Amino acid sequence: MRIVVDLTRCQAYAQCVFLAPEMFELHGEEALLYRPDVPDEQLERVRQAAAACPVQAILVGEAVSACAG
DSSP: BBBBOOOOTTTOOOOHHOOOOOEEEETTEEEHHHHOOOOGGGGHHHHHHHHHOTOOOOOEEEHHHHHHO
């Protein structure tokens, strides 16, 4: 599974960092780093992080394919 974060939309609320710290990391106060390839054991945490994002900046799975197409 893959994810994409719309970094122009991201406001660094860091909900994703709290819910999936192995996938998301804040550098400084505003720079978000993330792993685009999601291991199976992190999938549920990433889905929770995407749902918790206040600005809906995280696209997961099928939404990534639709965005790229």
